[in-house]
Amino acid sequence: MSRVEEVARRFSLAGILDDATQTRDRFPIREIEVDNIADHPANDAYSMGEDGIAALAKSIRAEGLTDIPLVRKMSDGSFQMLSGHRRKAAFALLAKSDPTFAKIPCRVVENVSDEQSEVLLHTANYFTRQLNVMERAEATRALGIEVERLREADPSLKGERTADLKAAIIEAQTGRTITGKTVLRQEAVARRVEDNLATPWQTLARAGELTDADINRLAKIDAKKQQTLYAKRAAKSLDKLQTSALIKEALGYDEPAAKALTTAKRELSKALALARDKGASLDVNMVGSIVYICGELSEIVSLRD
Structure with missing residues (x-):
């Protein structure tokens, strides 16, 4: 196991908890009152659109809960959501008309620090939700804070690239491969949104209504032309595909x-x-x-x- 993999494993559930015990002992499932589970503050980085929650609630009512949320038990005995904020919101919506949804089954973990909980939240969201490029970048940026803390505490990590450590942490948690180059590319696209896109285009990007290619093209257009272009889009009520075509046309090349x-x-x-x-x-x-x-x-x- 490489040094990067060894460090990344600290932030997988297996690494945080006792590897020698059985999964059911490490992550016992229990029903918890929805109102008794606090949202994790770091989840503010992710969209919780009402339409999406309503659609998820409809699916849960018809098919049941197919993916059990993960919560941590706090030192005071309360619970905090790590992975499953949208599922929790869907149960709360259903509970308004059906009290059988007042409780939600959750896997419970204990002895998880604030830093570890934030890493678990972001890495779990990375592949389990359909994130837009801004949300993915927000997740890896948050991991970057923890990586830099690790680097200060462990001099042996000095030669390791931050992006590679972020990618290794995500892979350790999710079991799915992502490269450091992909992390860098997504963060670069997010910076273009923040630095080069006019406010209405930023809003679209954060809503997942622009492709990475759209963002890169818009970044080449000055602010005044971007505003004019957005006005054209709004006037014609263009969808995502039509918006891409409008942006391509504005650049004047194929x-x-x-x-x-x-x-x-x-x-x-x-x-x-x-x-x-x-x-x-x-x-x-x-x-x-x-x-x-x-x-x-x-x-x-x-x-x-």
């Missing part, structure tokens, strides 16, 4: 052409590095053709501006 230019730039940069740093020979005629093509592209762009 995706295949953009990808082709990106590939060309990457390959030309490689050729330049080989010639400059390693003395590789270049075909003069080929270089001339490339210069000519670049001139033609530049003329097209200037005519469109």
Whole structure:
């Protein structure tokens, strides 16, 4: 087991609790009054839309509870939700008309610290819910706080990348693989939302109504044009797919052409590095053709501006 895996395992349920006992002993299931379970404050990072809760309540009424929530027993004997806030909200909604839903079955864990509880909450949400990019980034950012605390306490972690530690913690908790690169990409997209998108577009992104590609494209448009673009979207009541098309159109280029230019730039940069740093020979005629093509592209762009 690598050092990263060893550290990450501390934040899995198996690592937090006694590994030698049986699952049913570590996580006993008991029915608890819904009103007696407090929400975890860190859950504020996630959406709890009324429509989604109503749909979940309808599903639970028809099919029952298919995934048991996880709560921790506090030192004062009270309970706090770790994983299952939406299920708890759905039971509360159902209990208004049917008292049989006043209690909810939960797995109960004890001796879990505040720091561990927050890690469990975010990692559990990461794969069990359909999170948008902002919520995923919020989860990994929260893990980052704990990772930095660990790094201060354990000098052996100095050479380990924060993103890799975050990914390992998520994998240890959920059993599903995620890479450090994916963590970095999602956090970068979230930063573009916060730094480059106008307020109404930020709201859409947080609601999960924009794809990562939409966000990256919008980040290339200035604030004034973004406002104009959003007004067009609102006037036409566009759905998610139509909104993507509107954003593509606003940029004035099609995706295949953009990808082709990106590939060309990457390959030309490689050729330049080989010639400059390693003395590789270049075909003069080929270089001339490339210069000519670049001139033609530049003329097209200037005519469109």
